[in-house]
Amino acid sequence: MNDPEFRKEVDATAARILESLGRLAPGRAEKTVWELKMELKVSHTTLHLALGMLMERGALALRPDKLTYAVTPQPSPQPAPQQ
Secondary structure (H helix, E strand, C coil), rough: CCCCHHHHHHHHHHHHHHHHHHCCCCCCCCEEEEHHHHHHHCCCCHHHHHHHHHHCCCCCEEEEECEEEEECCCCCCCCCCCC
């Protein structure tokens, strides 16, 4: 991603994905990629790039769910205790 504006768009989409997953309804542990696309109203390409980036960083997990993927937020890694 050499274009700074494009990188900003993908980063902003990643932040919006995390915000959306942080507002899951009680009893829900995940959303589908389709639900995120409809909620965030972003392009397919931008959404999938942002999801891949977040998965690589360990911020979320993806699993196949029928014709889409289920997206589950992952807990932030905690720093190792100081000894």
